Amino acid sequence: MAFTVKINNLSKELTLFLNWLFSIDIQANMPGKSRTFRCKTVKFWSIWPLPPKVEEVHDVVYLDGIYLARNLCVLICCNDTHVLGWYVCRYEHAKALFNVxxxxxxxxxxxxxxxxxxxxxxxxxxxxxxxxxxxxxxxxxxxxxxxxxxxxxxxxxxFTFLEYIDITVPTTNNRIEGGVNAQLRSMLRAHRGLTLERRLKAVY
Structure with a gap:
């Protein structure tokens, strides 16, 4: 009896999709040209990546928002080495806390x-x-x-942070603004034709 083994190309197609998303290439330059590339990768736009569950305690975390539209913002939180989580909101309102x-x-x-x-x-x-x-x-x-x-x-x-006056806290948010968010903005500039929903998922 002969058996036919079906080849699963999902891993290769996901790699192809991510390589395009994180590059400045246009779809016409991808293997198989535009239509073939879209057929192979359209399924990945239905995925909503969920933030990980973080239970570790960190002395300092960085939080900043990246706006995709006038009333659509993604808040991103990270430490010195990794992104810890993200959250979709309409506005970023935390300025009053900076005065505390x-x-x-x-x-x-x-x-x-x-x-x-x-x-x-x-x-x-x-x-x-x-x-x-x-x-x-x-x-x-x-x-x-x-x-x-x-x-x-x-x-x-x-206001727990007020109790730990001996902790050295960075004076700027450059770790996330110039690191994570700068790369995301570069990605969005490279793919300006994405719909708002796909821009949101790309940031996710």
Missing amino acids: KTMDQAFIWINELSAWRMTYSDFLREMTVDEFENKCFTHERLLKAESSIWRMIRQQTL
Whole structure:
């Protein structure tokens, strides 16, 4: 009895796809020309790479956002050697935290958060009826984000960095801005024709 062994070319095709993505080559210059290249690699655009689960404790991490559109940003976190994780958001709003250098300033920041809660209380209480006639909060994700901040405040973990004044912390974010993000921006410039969804997946 004769058996036919089916050759799995997925690994080779993935390598071909990644070599193109991380280069400045256009699809017409790839093996098989544009149409053949797209047929072989289109399946990889359906993949959403998930960030790894990181449980190690790091003294210093770097966080920065790369904007793909006016209201689409990917936050990337890394240490001195590796990317630790990434997260999609609409905006990057952390400037107020940069002013927190003492515990007194931390208390001021918490009071301002409370004032924000009072100012936008009606907005945060808005409800929406879903397709199953169930009521839910219209801004549920915002409420969850706020809840996580208050949880860290109660657990006294939000401003832990103020307790370790003897740790030498880099004064700039160049490790991620000039390293990881610079390479991502170079990749996006080389492939300007990508749709927004594919630009997002390429950064992922």
